Amino acid sequence: MDIKAIFEASYDVIYVSNGAGTTLRVSSACERLFGVKPEELIGKNVRDAEKQNIYKPSATRLALEKKQKVSLVQETKCGKRLLVVSIPIFNENGEIVRVVNASRDITELNKLQEELEETKNLVQEYKREVLQLKKEKESHDKLIFKSPQMEDLVNFAIKVADVNSTVLITGESGVGKEVFAKTIHDSSPRKNEVFVKINCGAIPENLLESELFGYEKGAFTGAYKRKLGLFEQANHGTIFLDEIGDLPLPLQVKLLRVLQEKEFTRIGGTETIKVDVRIIAATNKDLKEMVKEGKFREDLYYRLDVLPLHIPPLRERREDIPLLINNFLAKYNQIHVKDLKISNEAMEALISYDWPGNVRELENIIERVIITTDNNFVKLEDLPGGFRQNIAPISIHVSEIMPLKEALEVVEERLVNLAMEKYKTTTAAAKALGISQASVSRKLKKMRFLPHF
Template identity: 55%
Template sequence: MNKIVDNFANEKIQIFNEENFEQVKTMILDKVDYVVLIRNNTPIKIFPVEKGKIAEELCITHFLVGKENMEIDLEKYKGEIYLVMGNNDEIKGVVTFKEIICYLKNALKAIEREFELVKTDLEAFMACSEDLACITDGTGRKVRISSSAERIYGLKPEDFIGKNVAELEKNGVYFPSATKIAIEEKRKVTVIQKTKTGKKLLVTAIPFFDEKNNIKRIVSISKDITDEEKLKAELKETKALLKKYEEELTSLRAVHIKSSELIYRSKQMEKLIELVNRVAPTDSTILIYGETGVGKEVLAKYIHNISRSGNPFIKINCGAIPENLLEAELFGYEKGAFTGARSEGKPGLIEVADKGTLLLDEISELPLSLQVKLLRVLQEKEFIRVGGIKPIKVDVRIIAASNKDLRELVKERKFRQDLYYRLNVVPVTIPPLRERVQDIPILAYHFLNMYNEKYGRSKQLTNEVMEVFMKYPWPGNVRELENVIERIVIISENDQITKKDLPGELLNQEETNHSFGVHVSRLMPLKEATALVEYQLIKQAIEECGSSYKAAEILGVDQSTIIRKLKKYESMFL
């Protein structure tokens, strides 16, 4: 060190000042090994320069060792200088303490300017967000809060500054305090908070720690969820009401249903009615297929009310009238047309249905000899009475209904092909009741209200009765269900209808279902029958096991397979 002092005395050394202080920073950073503190010509301490250490850090950590503040009497340190040394112990320059202090003051001013910019940015960020942002110190004392505090808490931001969260919680401004919990548990916390103003907030408080794991700051973000909670409550209430309405589905609706309206709930019927609604306003001929009792006449009346309401709706069962009388019933006759005929003649049902609708039920039973005459009505919109010679023009819409496949009858030469194509313009098929079990409750309650009103009763169906109805295959379809409801309304002794009031065939079928829970009650394609049996087996397994997981275990498949098949088959059979 003495050599360094000697060199200092003998060499002409550049003294760095405020103007050229940047030069020493470069030397310290790139070309210098160490800096020596000289006091009264005596080396006091050597500060080695670490490779890559920045000059500002070197000034703070080495040049100001032991000095607590910047307000120093510079005259006191006149004899204190710093030598900037090179790699070969040559003196690069001299920096006085005064120049270092001046430089650091300027650096501090730059830091303060940067801090003000950061402060401005933080305030802008907190002000622009609708969510409430708050910063507290490690004790829970609020140091900063966004302007939305007034909207949420009803207090101005300045009313919060310096207040402790525990004090605010105690005074009822809000509860609970997420910041208080975060301090106590030293972790991120999210709570639902209620305010004195009646709002509900979702508050997340995040603590920030120093190197000793002490909390320095807690930042909390509060989102106003008052409206969301209100919507959730309303949604929950609405769902409860919907469930209640669903349980009382038809008892609330069926009272207002007219006899000509359709009663349904199943997806199959919904799709069918969508088709019918598109076709009904036109004059196209409609051919309705369906088993006996499914409601073909009801559907025909529905179509009539859309297209020709206020005009005649005439129905004739082609299989219920002898062939020798059917022609006269349909086409009418002139006076003296045959023995026993009225002297004044008689108009036929086609003529009576003019401007309206004629339903030809069981059209498959229409004799071949009359099929030709009906074809002329469809093609020419005219006919000739029995015994007459003058064509009569009519404007009548023909709706045919059949429980037999007319295509097969055409192949067997029991039905005219040309008439089949005239009738089969828009074919619709009403599915049997067993394939649309969702319609059973609504139909049952409709008939119950109807016969309660007719017979002056107040009967009610119990859940056990409805369970029997849902499992019974209803070979007679809707007509059978109506007959069963009428019977039990009349003969049941109590207002509450129970299983003991049901006909024997329904209970016998339930026992059969209990012993073997799957059935196929009609001929169908093998692929469809297999799917139906599999669907019924899955339903039975879930009912008996109580969950799809246990059902899957019993049936030897994955639970996901059960859910997938159940969803697929419900779209097919419900």
């Protein structure tokens, strides 16, 4: 096969120039890859072709300038990307007499690499979204309720999550103020930023200011280096100030400045620090009364109370108690590798109790009885003494209108529990109730795995 046949048969561009850069010969593949015919290039200097953007950069020009082999990626006027190897040929005097280029089309390879990179980025984005959805679901799953009051509060919390206004959460100890604060954060545009929490009543007054606002090196004895406060750490995120009613009056002034101006100064410093932070505060105290007594600044109170959210105590939403009990049963059964269920009498006692410690106290009691109970059922006698005094004889008592279907489910659950306590097996319980054993099993399963709202 002669040299001409090789040139014409080659899928790649073979490009030959002289020592001055003038094109001597080029294979027919140039029409497909350069967008010009061979005869349009022959006699043309590679520098002129480069200026006309037929291809750039010119590998031949660089090989002539560097007097050595050159490899590079070249772009052509028709949008192709070529991998070019340019080899100079020298005479006996060390002068370049020819430059031979071989150019291979890598456009599709680059497209594949770009598509692969886009796919990787897309997968990473999906992973981030899935993790965020999981995080939000875990946060919302902690809010377990059935009562209309709680449903209204959750809807309110999700609604106010989209704005940056301050939220003041009030309620007795143990009602779940931090859970609500975290739900607001996780439902907000700041959900991918930090959530910083501090209990204002748990830190001594002389340390609280430095925790919140930080200090400069040398601000006091022992301040060997600068420390960032929690407000700086929470920048672009959310800070949760629990027990805000315990904040000393001098620090209330500093907090008011952060709320009004979004700025503060570190202890021992002169620089004004600007922050972008969402503030959620919580307290179990009556701040209005504290304002009257001069223990809490009135201007700070109104700055905090922009979006008030009051969580009712557990005794005012008793319909939530069975759901919470079943949730804690499932949680601590798994932790302690048990499979305990709760008897009807024990459930009635727990529902009747006033729960001064609210959800936190309820969770502690459920964990305790799971650890200390040896039977398959948590019975009334397994509860602490105070609970046994709370229970009245089991009876069906209707004090308000409720959906008939819901009432039937409550009665059905009590009857099934009573039958299982008395007869121990689903077969015997089914016979006593006049239903099939499969029906009893289904009802027990449904009662055991109550949905999380």
